[in-house]
Ligand SMILES: *[C@@H]1O[C@H](CO)[C@@H](O)[C@H](O)[C@H]1NC(C)=O
Ligand SMILES: *[C@@H]1O[C@H](CO)[C@@H](O)[C@H](O)[C@H]1NC(C)=O
Ligand SMILES: *[C@@H]1O[C@H](CO)[C@@H](O)[C@H](O)[C@H]1NC(C)=O
Ligand SMILES: *[C@@H]1O[C@H](CO)[C@@H](O)[C@H](O)[C@H]1NC(C)=O
Ligand SMILES: *[C@@H]1O[C@H](CO)[C@@H](O)[C@H](O)[C@H]1NC(C)=O
Ligand SMILES: *[C@@H]1O[C@H](CO)[C@@H](O)[C@H](O)[C@H]1NC(C)=O
């Protein structure tokens with residue numbers, strides 16, 4: 274051990290001991306621990322599932338934010354049921370949920386303030402105008418970690434789904450976690466549950482790692498997307514397990530003319546070893562909001578069980594932008610309606626000012642090494658008339674059909690590309706090219722934070 278490192282470790286150990294005496298919670302002195310640690314109970318929180326702890330969370334974060342320039346701080350949420358309204362995070366900060374810790378979102382809409390819509394969307398996604406706050410938010414942050422011993426952040430979304438479906442909501446539902454303009458975000462070993470709408474929404478962010486995260490929502494809940502990287506780059510999603518009523522992962526980049534104007538793509542995104550269950554949606558969607566562009570998405574070794582489609586492109590006239598340089602290698606699919614699905618008429622526009630000449634460019638979409646079983650239809654490939662989806666490459670695919678599979682296995686319109694070693698036999702628009710193996714980049718994407726910190730927080 275270099276002597277500087279040794280002294281640093283001793284210093285951390287000493288400060289952690291000081292924090293223990295002060296706070297009753299302590300960081301083990303491995304590298305990566307925050308210098309300051311506090312329990313949410315020190316700010317008056319009560320974990321009985323009834324008492325509303327909004328003020329305690331706000332006070333804790335405000336107080337701990339003072340340490341941002343001095344080794345950062347961790348807020349420990351112990352075992353218990355901690356009911357709260359929405360709250361914000363801060364920089365150089367760890368939210369640590371111990372085993373058995375559950376942060377429960379208030380179901381009282383009066384606890385949810387209104388916030389401005391995203392500039393790249395121009396309005397709320399469910400309704401025009403402002404939107405309800407997200408449950409947990411952060412803007413312009415750096416170095417944020419959400420982790421622990423697999424505690425749960427529970428959006429208690431049933432009331433929101435019911436009201437949304439009954440058209441009783443005047444404003445757009447909040448997301449469970451939304452981070453804006455932030456970098457160096459790490460989310461691991463934590464469970465997110467029953468979001469009112471989308472679960473994790475990193476937007477205008479860079480260097481986001483989401484690892485070993487569980488996301489659960491009833492498969493018929495409304496718009497409970499798992500992870501939606503939006504106008505964000507260098508995002509890694511790995512070893513996650515998602516059960517959802519909407520797309521497990523949806524890469525996005527703004528909506529029609531607002532997204533075109535904002536012009537911030539989602540790019541350099543790696544999604545690997547995902548397990549997805551979503552009977553009415555995709556394992557990975559690209560779009561439908563893609564007006565700032567989506568490029569360089571790499572999906573590797575992903576599994577879907579009882580999911581509607583695998584890696585789906587969703588776009589339409591008015592979106593503009595692009596979806597290109599998409600690489601998918603290794604899909605294991607069990608019970609699937611459409612193994613390959615591309616959509617060119619997705620619809621859903623923010624208002625009547627979408628530009629009918631804003632045609633998306635969809636090109637260079639490569640898939641290889643796909644095994645699927647109990648499939649209803651191999652390919653439903655619909656590009657845009659006069660704006661075909663091109664450069665599609667599909668190789669080494671075996672799709673075993675369901676007992677009640679469609680007679681027509683591929684239906685292709687306004688798409689162009691090549692296929693090799695694909696069963697069942699593809700449509701003529703995807704011309705056979707024997708021996709072709711579709712590309713997957715060999716270089717590694719450099720996505721920070723590079724390593725998961727070994728730090729853990731415990732009690733005496
Ligand atoms: C969170 O911070 C934003 C500003 O970035 C503010 O508008 C919002 O009211 C804050 N939310 C809460 C719950 O404090
Ligand atoms: C966050 O950063 C964005 C982009 O740089 C900027 O427009 C915005 O004003 C910042 N917001 C806050 C609350 O500092
Ligand atoms: C994740 O949480 C589980 C459950 O408490 C725990 O056993 C495990 O050590 C944690 N893993 C990491 C990498 O922190
Ligand atoms: C975390 O908890 C979820 C929900 O209880 C469970 O499905 C998952 O396997 C757990 N993950 C770890 C790493 O313990
Ligand atoms: C859009 O156009 C339709 C039909 O012309 C009209 O009913 C609707 O009110 C318009 N919506 C907006 C937001 O202007
Ligand atoms: C074809 O894909 C399967 C997975 O479905 C894989 O096991 C196999 O190695 C691939 N074959 C070639 C030649 O790459």
Ligand SMILES: *[C@@H]1O[C@H](CO)[C@@H](O)[C@H](O)[C@H]1NC(C)=O
Nearest residue numbers: 607608609647648649675676
């Ligand atoms: C096959 O898929 C059908 C739906 O198309 C489903 O009802 C059935 O349970 C699946 N069978 C197996 C063995 O998973």
Ligand SMILES: *[C@@H]1O[C@H](CO)[C@@H](O)[C@H](O)[C@H]1NC(C)=O
Nearest residue numbers: 637638639664665666691712
């Ligand atoms: C992806 O496939 C398309 C269509 O075959 C091809 O033009 C393109 O070169 C492939 N991408 C790469 C990076 O090889």
Ligand SMILES: *[C@@H]1O[C@H](CO)[C@@H](O)[C@H](O)[C@H]1NC(C)=O
Nearest residue numbers: 653654655681683684685686
């Ligand atoms: C094939 O797709 C086209 C374009 O979406 C659609 O109009 C047509 O009905 C489909 N054909 C069949 C047999 O499903």
Ligand SMILES: *[C@@H]1O[C@H](CO)[C@@H](O)[C@H](O)[C@H]1NC(C)=O
Nearest residue numbers: 456457479480719720721723
């Ligand atoms: C993102 O992480 C990479 C790899 O660690 C690093 O080189 C880069 O500077 C980081 N970018 C930002 C904006 O933090």
